[in-house]
């Protein structure tokens with residue numbers, strides 16, 4: 376007899392995987408190395424150690440070790456809010472009238488409200504172990520800064536967050552959460568750094584940008600004794616830490632003998648999608664199983680679907696290393712979109728290579744259709760989803776409706792990365808009918824793609 380699948384498949388805390396999975400070990404074609412813009416050569420540990428934490432740099436460059444032990448201290452912290460449940464969306468399925476089975480892995484069950492805490496706690500741990508006093512970072516929408524402030528509070532590290540000025544003004548609640556956890560939050564550009572003063576002098580009254588906040592955070596890290604700079608997405612190490620999501624999902628599915636058919640995640644810098652999907656892609660790389668993996672990006676910032684696979688700067692300020700990735704050009708500034716976490720011009724180099732080699736598909740969706748899906752999900756499954764996560768919901772619903780036509784009972788797994796409590800301004804616009812969709816024209820994209828540097832490989 377078929378086992379009745381519960382609404383929530385829980386693992387117990389001893390079933391949390393004790394190692395992260397490094398997909399690079401299984402990739403036949405490795406992701407291209409980061410390039411140091413100063414030398415034009417691949418980044419080495421010596422290049423990276425003055426800016427980033429040592430152990431994290433080792434993880435960044437590790438293409439060989441398939442599994443990396445999760446330190447006991449990090450595992451203990453994970454136990455406070457993990458394992459996250461894998462939930463069967465019975466009510467959504469019913470509303471859609473689909474024979475498909477939809478499962479979502481919910482990462483919003485912690486105060487920071489997103490999956491970013493999975494990497495923040497690991498990064499803070501390694502910084503502490505290295506004997507550092509503190510870390511600096513930037514935050515746009517605020518999720519990463521919030522997660523990092525929680526992690527730093529736990530390990531007793533100083534946390535300095537450069538928050539894009541318009542978000543600082545528009546999202547006072549996120550700012551206060553960070554301050555409550557002891558972080559120092561500075562609106563960027565600020566007069567606390569040289570680069571900030573320069574930008575302020577050249578553009579008085581500017582409301583800032585992520586690129587500018589990155590430049591300030593890097594300068595602050597390198598100018599203070601005992602500080603390093605940390606990042607919440609895009610990097611290999613971040614995706615590595617996020618594989619806790621996919622490994623738990625595999626364990627939960629295994630409990631009920633469920634074979635996933637389609638795995639869907641939203642793609643900003645690629646860390647949650649890579650974290651969810653790479654353990655499954657590993658099975659594909661080793662020839663053990665096959666899956667459809669779908670990356671969902673906003674139509675306003677379509678890195679995979681309309682970008683170019685090339686070396687490019689990771690930041691607007693062009694001070695960070697060059698990465699080979701799908702990119703719209705580092706000077707591309709996406710139009711205001713309410714999924715702040717998906718407004719990055721590039722993409723994880725690992726996922727970029729896997730996409731290039733045909734291991735995942737990508738699609739771009741428009742903002743209002745994403746909110747239609749978000750509202751349907753909220754009204755059926757109860758959870759108010761983050762706008763970023765709702766990109767994955769939208770495509771899961773589309774796939775479930777295709778199953779309705781074909782009569783196939785496919786198993787669809789989606790990554791529900793966070794909650795939308797700090798995005799109510801976006802929901803207000805949607806509810807008032809004043810949300811619009813902006814899709815860049817080919818001419819616009821061509822202009823920014825032309826500015827991608829020419830790098831010899």
Ligand SMILES: *Cc1c(COP(=O)(O)O)cnc(C)c1O
Nearest residue numbers: 608643644645646647716763793
């Ligand atoms: C940051 C964020 C994302 C996107 O970042 P990735 O690195 O692509 O995972 C998605 N959802 C939420 C809730 C976020 O905070």
